[in-house]
Structures are given as structure tokens and as C-alpha cells.
Amino acid sequence: MENEIPEHCPGVQSEAAGKASTCDGCPNQKICASGEIIVEDPKIMVGIQERMLNVKHKILVLSGKGGVGKSTLTSMIARVFAQDLAKNVAVMDIDIxxxxxxxxxxxxGETVHQSGSGWSPVYIGENLSVMSVGLLLAxxxxxxIWRGPKKNGLIKQFLSEVDWGSLDYLLMDTPPGTSDEHLSIAQYMLPCQLTGAIxxxxxxxxxxxxxxxxxxxxxxVNIPIIxxxxxxxxxVCPKCRKESEIFLATTGGARQMASEFNLPFLGQIPLDHRLTQACDEGIDFFEEYSDSATASAxxxxxxxxxxxxxx
Known part of the structure; x- marks a missing residue:
């Protein structure tokens, strides 16, 4: 299959990364061979690990496909976690x-502030915060318009210089694909006992x-899959209440794929125009539509x- 990761990948930490014969045809070959993802300042790695010691569950949200709703799901999952006021939750947006x-x-439009302990994430509520490059733009x-090394540098800063505090859940929203951001986050988070990926x-x-x-x-790259x-x-049509499949699962959908890969199938989320509107307006979907099938899902x-x- 085109752009498939080689079956016998030596791994991003290996000296043979990007240079082995099995790396031929891999979309990440040049990145691995450059050494950018292998050589790191030990102080930075220590700084990341020290920050992450205070984070209980570190969860990546991934998909090879764009437009499937990773950012929406990341935000909604974070909001549900944060409904328990005893839990501290944060979203780290690395879709740069x-x-x-x-x-x-x-x-x-909110501003990221800096103190002696580092950048402060922006708080949505008393136990829910977010950090994103979108908060750093004018x-x-x-x-x-950045190349890989600059993206890599920002991810390092988010992990080592943001004062996340003590967290129960850190949800990391990622871009589509399997390239710079994914390789960087795997390299930095695996030594920090990454909980896994959704x-x-x-x-x-x-x-x-x-x-x-x-x-x-x-x-x-040894990322556990939740x-x-x-x-x-x-x-569900809001007028006639008829249920329709907009995107047909011609091969059995995610449930069948989960079975093929022997992975847990976590559930299905309906397509809901009210969720889209809530995301556009930046409002809490669960406050506005708590009795909806989508909220229950x-x-x-x-x-x-x-x-x-x-x-």
C-alpha cells in the first residue's frame, strides 16, 4: 500500500532510523535519517519528564485522516472528564x-501569560485548560508556515515550559497523518509513561x-492504543427524527476494523448539527444540549x- 510504514521499521530511536533497507518508501524516511528526532538535549528531556510526573493520564487523539473530528472529540472528551470537579483536565493542541x-x-483571542514557572495555559473553567499555537498568533x-524543526521546538516548549500543574488527564489533539508532530510527541511522551492513543x-x-x-x-513506535x-x-433529522447514515460503512466501519486489529471499539458518535454550531460558537455543548443523544454518546x-x- 502506498506510503505504508515498513513492516520491519527499526524505530525512531535507532541509529538505523531512516537508513535501513526496510525504511525505503517510508514517508518519514528523510525525517528519521536527518537525526532531528534522535539527538536531543538531555536537559530538555528531563524537563519534559519532570512536568509530566504531575500528569496521571496522558492521552493522544490520533487519526490518519483529516476531517474526521479529532479536535471536536478531544474537546468534548475533555469537557466530559471535567464535569467531575475533583479532576483536573487539560487539552494540548499540537495541530500546529x-x-x-x-x-x-x-x-x-485569549492571551497566554508567562510567569516564573512557565507559560500558563488558558482556563475555560476552574479545572479545564488549553494550550495551542492558536493562542500565540496575532x-x-x-x-x-513552519518546517519540521520549528514544529518540533514548539511541541517541546508545550511539554517542558507550560505550567500544567497537577493533572488527571492531558488530552493531546494531533494533526492528520504520521509525520513530524507524531514522531516528536512519540519521542517525548513514551519515556513519560504515555497512557495511550484514541x-x-x-x-x-x-x-x-x-x-x-x-x-x-x-x-x-510502541504507542499503546486505548x-x-x-x-x-x-x-437524526431534527424535523422528522428519521435516522440516516450519511457516510456508509461499506466494509463494516470502525467496529469491523477494530475487530480486525484486535483493538477495543470504544463507541459511535452521531453527526449532530448542534454540536457543529456549539464548536463554532465556543459554547459548552453539554450545558446547552445535555439531554441529546450526542451528549449521551x-x-x-x-x-x-x-x-x-x-x-
Missing amino acids: CGPSAPRIMGVE SPDDAV IVTSPQEISLLDVRKEINFCRK GIVENMSWF FIQLVKEIKAHIKE
């Missing part, structure tokens, strides 16, 4: 070229094809996540 967390979480319309897909085969690559990526979520599984999803991370 397409940062949408500030808009979705309702903090667009305007939401500014384009982030894989997001939509039902149609074109999405599942890319998500299969993401699963293979996780296995090659389970798979199927987003936009169905749509997210609450059930979080129960499944907690069960699989032994919370």
Missing part, C-alpha cells in the same frame, strides 16, 4: 498548522484506509475510555 482548540473551547487568520475515524472506507496506517504507526472511536456514525464514550485505562 490548523489549531482549532481555542475556537472550539471558546477562548479564541490573528486567528494568521498562517503557520484513534478516531468516520465509517467510510476512504477514512478507514488512512486510519489503518495510523494504527500501524502506533504499533511501529481503542477506536467512530465519529459521524449516523444523523460522549458520556458513554468517556466511560469506555476510563474502563480501558483502568481509571
